Amino acid sequence: xxxxxxxxxxxxxxxxxxxxxxxxxxxxxxxxxxxxxxxxxxxxxxxxxxxxxxxxxxxxxxxxxxxxxxxxxxxxxxxxxxxxxxxxxxxxxxxxxxxxxxxxxxxxxxxxxxxxxxxxxxxxx
Amino acid sequence: xxxxxxxxxxxxxxxxxxxxxxxxxxxxxxxxxxxxxxxxxxxxxxxxxxxxxxxxxxxxxxxxxxxxxxxxxxxxxxxxxxxxxxxxxxxxxxxxxxxxxxxxxxxxxxxxxxxxxxxxxxxxxxxxxxxxxxxxxxxxxxxxxxxxxxxxxxxxxxxxxxxxxxxxxxxxxxxxxxxxxxxxxxxxxxxxxxxxxxxxxxxxxxxxxxxxxxxxxxxxxxx
Numbered sequence: 001x002x003x004x005x006x007x008x009x010x011x012x013x014x015x016x017x018x019x020x021x022x023x024x025x026x027x028x029x030x031x032x033x034x035x036x037x038x039x040x041x042x043x044x045x046x047x048x049x050x051x052x053x054x055x056x057x058x059x060x061x062x063x064x065x066x067x068x069x070x071x072x073x074x075x076x077x078x079x080x081x082x083x084x085x086x087x088x089x090x091x092x093x094x095x096x097x098x099x100x101x102x103x104x105x106x107x108x109x110x111x112x113x114x115x116x117x118x119x120x121x122x123x124x125x
Numbered sequence: 126x127x128x129x130x131x132x133x134x135x136x137x138x139x140x141x142x143x144x145x146x147x148x149x150x151x152x153x154x155x156x157x158x159x160x161x162x163x164x165x166x167x168x169x170x171x172x173x174x175x176x177x178x179x180x181x182x183x184x185x186x187x188x189x190x191x192x193x194x195x196x197x198x199x200x201x202x203x204x205x206x207x208x209x210x211x212x213x214x215x216x217x218x219x220x221x222x223x224x225x226x227x228x229x230x231x232x233x234x235x236x237x238x239x240x241x242x243x244x245x246x247x248x249x250x251x252x253x254x255x256x257x258x259x260x261x262x263x264x265x266x267x268x269x270x271x272x273x274x275x276x277x278x279x280x281x282x283x284x285x286x287x288x289x290x291x292x293x294x295x296x297x298x299x300x301x302x303x304x305x306x307x308x309x310x311x312x313x314x315x316x317x318x319x320x321x322x323x324x325x326x327x328x329x330x331x332x333x334x335x336x337x338x339x340x341x342x343x344x345x346x347x348x
Contacts, residue, residue: 061317105302107213
């Protein structure tokens with residue numbers, strides 16, 4: 001448990017560093033994502049070993065849904081959107097979300113099956 | 126005191142809703158949706174405001190930053206897959222971002238929604254901090270934008286997997302990129318339930334969408 005907490009502390013530090021870089025350079029990308037890219041580079045270059053953060057990372061990731069709940073509860077201040085005319089805006093969001101999900105999803109699927117076919121052909125030849 | 130009990134209550138509700146979902150595995154029961162509803166109901170029963178709730182809720186929000194950083198781990202573990210599919214991912218999320226913002230804009234105009242609402246809907250597919258920044262830049266309302274981001278996220282987590290299954294969209298790359306591009310972090314949390322590979326791809330799709338959306342939003346100002 002202690003190790004997990006220390007590792008979460010390391011991840012938190014990287015998040016703070018990311019936020020600092022974001023404010024310093026005024027990049028329109030959240031600090032957490034800059035921190036993620038930074039950690040990814042550290043892992044790739046071998047400066048940080050997977051085991052140093054894996055326990056903490058898996059702990060946070062397995063409860064990622066929990067961490068989003070406070071943000072989703074914020075919808076309570078806008079309940080009027082879910083009744084009357086506001087419902088159309090929700091409808092628009094849902095339809096548009098579905099379009100994006102299927103468009104991106106099917107391109108991904110197509111790319112993967114094409115690649116698998118290519119690999120099979122190479123092996124067959 | 127209220128803060129500590131709100132934090133504890135959120136964790137208890139989340140654990141219970143997870144159990145419920147594991148028991149029935151019905152899309153409408155995804156923990157993110159049921160937990161949100163249960164908490165909102167209890168808050169209104171006790172006449173507590175969102176502000177009072179956030180006294181405790183903010184501690185979980187503090188962990189969201191390091192959790193996003195932690196996504197570097199599945200990214201690293203699946204680096205070979207990502208390298209293999211970098212181009213398809215770049216193209217699909219780029220056009221996915223345009224389609225997401227464009228279809229939101231067109232549909233909202235079609236329904237004659239107020240201009241500020243239209244501009245708050247546009248960035249709904251990207252992670253909330255970025256979406257709120259974009260909304261502020263293009264003349265929307267940041268908090269309203271965050272609400273639409275949550276709707277897009279919850280919808281994707283609720284129905285994404287079922288829709289994929291119905292349409293035979295079954296590959297890790299298809300599922301992961303679709304969830305990440307349309308439903309950002311909440312979609313990625315859902316992808317994690319389906320597999321580490323799906324999650325890695327989803328976090329890449331979510332990151333790319335956020336980057337593309339921030340780059341493309343100045344163009345939207347021209348509309």
